[in-house]
Amino acid sequence: MFSEQAAPTAQGLLAPPSAEPPTFPRVPVSGYSDCSQPFQLGERSFSRQYAHIYAVRLAGMRPGLEQRARSRWGSDVALRKLSELQAGEKCCVVGTLFKAMQLQPSILQEISEEHNLVPQPPLPKYIQPSDELILEDELQRIKLEGAIDVQRLVTGTILAVYGAEQDDGRFLAEDHCFADLPPPLPWNGPSSDRFVLLASGLGLGSVSGEALLSTQLLVDLVTGQLGAEGEQSFAAHIARVILAGNLLSQNTQSRDTINKAKYLTKKTQAASVEAVKMLDEILLQLCTSVPVDVMPGEFDPTNYTLPQQPLHRCMLPLASAYATLRLVTNPYQANLDGVRFLGTSGQNISDIFKYSSMDDYLEILEWTLLAGHISPTAPDTLGCYPFYKSDPFILTECPHVYFCGNAPHFQSKLLQGKEGQRVLLVTVPDFSATQTACLVNLRDLTCQPITFSSFGADSED
Amino acid sequence: VTYKWLSYTLGVHVNQAKQMLYDYVERKRKENSGAQLHVTYLVAGNLLQNGHTCHKVAVVREDKLEAMKSKLSTIASVHVYSIQKALLKDSSPLYNTDYDIVKTNLQHCSKFSAILCAAAVRRTPPDAPRAPASAQSPQRQRDPDAAGAVNGHGPPAAKPPPQQHKGIMGMFAAKAAAKPQDTHKEAKAEAKEAPGVSAASSKPPTKNNIMSNFFGKAAMNKLKVSSVPEQPKEEKEVVKPSVAAAEPESSPNTVAEKPGKKPESARIQQKDKKSKTKRADRSDDEEERDPENVKKKRKRIKQLQSDSSDEEDVPPSPTPEEEKTPSPPPVPALKTELEPASTEGSAGGRKRKRKRVLKSKMFIDEEEGCMGKTG
Secondary structure, rough: OOOHHHHHHHHHHOOOOOOOOOOOEEOOOOOOHHHHHHHOOOOOOOOOOOHHHHHHHHHHHHHHHHHHHHHHHHOOOEEOOOOHHHOOEEEEEEEEEEOOOOOOOOHHHHHHOOOOOOOOOOOOOOOOOOEEEEOOOOEEEEOOOOOOOOOOOOOEEEEEEEEOOOOOOEEEEEEEEOOOOEEEOOOOOOOOOOOOEEOOOOOOOOOOOOOHHHHHHHHHHHHOOOOOOHHHHHOOOEEEEEOOOOOOOOHHOOHHHHOOOHHHHOOOOOHOOOOOHHHHHHHHHHHOOOOOOEEEOOOOOOOOOOOOOOOOOOOOOHHEOOOOOOEEOOOOOEEEEOOEEEEEEHHHHHEEEEEOOOOOOHHHHHHHHOOOOOOOHHHHOEEEEEOOOOOEEEEEOOOOEEEEEEEEEOOOEEEOOOOEEEEEEEEEEEHHOOOOOEEOOOOEEEEEEEEEEOOOOOOOO | OHHHHHHHHHOHHHHHHHHHHHHHHHHHHHHHHOOEEEEEEEEEEEEEEEEEEEEEEEEHHHHHHHHHHOOEEEEEEEEEEEEEEEOOOOOOOHHHHHHHHHHHOOOHHHOOOEEEEOOOOOOOOOHHHHEEEEEEEEOOOOOOHHHHOOOOOOOHHHHHHHHHHHHHHHHHHOOOOHHHHHHHHHHHHHHHHHHHHHOOOOOOHHHHHHHHHHHHHHHHHHOOOHHHHHHHHHHHHHHHHHHHHHHOHHHHOOOOOOOHHHHHHHHHHHHHHHHHHHHHHHHHHHHHHHHHHHHHHHHHHHHHHHHHHOOOOOOOOOOOHHOOOOOOHHHHHHHHHHHHHHHHHHOHHHHHHHHHHHHHHHHHHHHHHHHHHHH
């Protein structure tokens, strides 16, 4: 993308100083609108139980699922509720999945004194062959077995199962289906090349400083200081930068200060303070040149439950002076130049990764899109706000770009749907580990990774 | 020496800096002067990796330049990144140089860049005193109409900054160091608290009043006596903007006040206008505080009036003030000012005199309070 057109003037700067060098104006962003209102919580009250989310989720997704079931198994298929099941009758049931996992960390086990168990250390995956699937609807639950991949599915998914109830009270499933891709959005993409840079996992405040030069190179590239003229003119086409979470590194989470006595921790500053100052400076450099959207992530100073609320602007005094800085929520949705972006900082995907046999982040991303829900494990294993009116994580419209941050490496795929949906799935890699960011071309929905490297004490790559 | 450092130090475009470095290297090498220069280059291009083309940007040492160039299938750009006398073991000195120079130039970090963003305008004026440069620089190529599309802050924010800048710059020139800095800090601190309020309130029209109000506050130091008669005028002016911002109900009071105090106002106004520009930044500060304090002040004033007490601080008075306020002493001062304005209506000279006494005392206290706090 960059490179081909930039090549002719590549060596241009290996020359004596020329006359006034050209400056390129940045592409103006027309048509930006923030669609993440459902993720912004106003007054928060935690006095409600989480059961309401499941009820609302089921109610919200049931119509769509019933429609899919009919189109798949015939329009005369019997749609039953669990309470209406009769043994031996082939029918279709819509409900919420629950996966009973033995290894799932449970707070009750941890505090149970009879067992005297040491709390389970965090494992990369909690799946086990003995896991079982149970289908629940509003009133009842029934055990599922049959042609259904227990390992792959996670708790909280709404699906339709086609099969029959056995005599022993279990439901033998022959087939199942998800909500599938939501209805497509009209495409109003730009006609000329416009790019959006996606980066995540800047990881500031970490002990090692190797990624710092790469971060600086990234900022320089975007602000137009790096590169020859051709490259700079292309960097001017970057219309927006989206930082998808984990701006601070895990090292800034100094939890032990809570346990230590006050007199020991009085003079020490939380590591995140320095990191936030550094973040502010970097954001300031970016904001003077390009609109930036900052999403909080797992290690950022905001609430833990999903949807994470935007970082507060008092933490970024220098950068928030600029109108180009936008602090946004964690699942973030916006219309950029007619292209709908939807993405998270990766907590939902990594949570599904832990409880499912799916290993590939891109595969999980695609699966959440097909299941019609951004984060099905939300109240169960991932913190979530107790919604009761509606579940904002249900996908009602198909985005054009669906991304998740903090993935182990970069992957992208263009998904074509049956109803003409075109979705670009992008897993944005963790910058502090891979020094890679992604550039999405809005015109044709392609994505290119950009890697930065510097030379270290050992041989460079 | 990196190209960025050179660009900031010499004040040239980054591309020119890169070319200068290249030129220097070539010349030195031709001269064969013997001093070994180590050069690092920046190479960027496409690389085939894992089945897809990946754009790679790398800083490489000179000896590895050719190797890197051959690895890339297409080269997008090559230029000199930095020159140094000693061989660099790793890239941290490069990063540190850049970091330091950027830190000292944080406000204009995009001035020498090759890309200029029309949308990057600063937000509300309270932030303006620190560095009016970037947003107002002549580099703006396009009107922030595009910026307006981006967010609503652009256009309204653009208007007040120019006026305030002039006022503030004049003020900078005129005023001594300590006060402006203190009020800057306060302005900054309060900018966060009351951006909503001040932005909501009609800033341009109320600015004059604010400035005159500030004049009143600051003048205490210099002209204790002459400032006293000005105080009521100022305070009224204070009341006007803050009231306009915060409480509609007080405006009828101030309006009633105005005709009563006209003769004095005429005299005072001239003085006000003269030093208007000087007090702009303090006015910012005051203005921030005003909206919050007005409500409390008014209650307190009532109390004061009824007590007719001469106490400087008003500890017995009810709580609302105590809770908040950046500086409790100014509150009582302004309170007394507002007294006549808000409640009594056209009080006349008698109350004025009483206020005068009160005010002067108050001001002294306030002064001390201010100095104690910020000094």
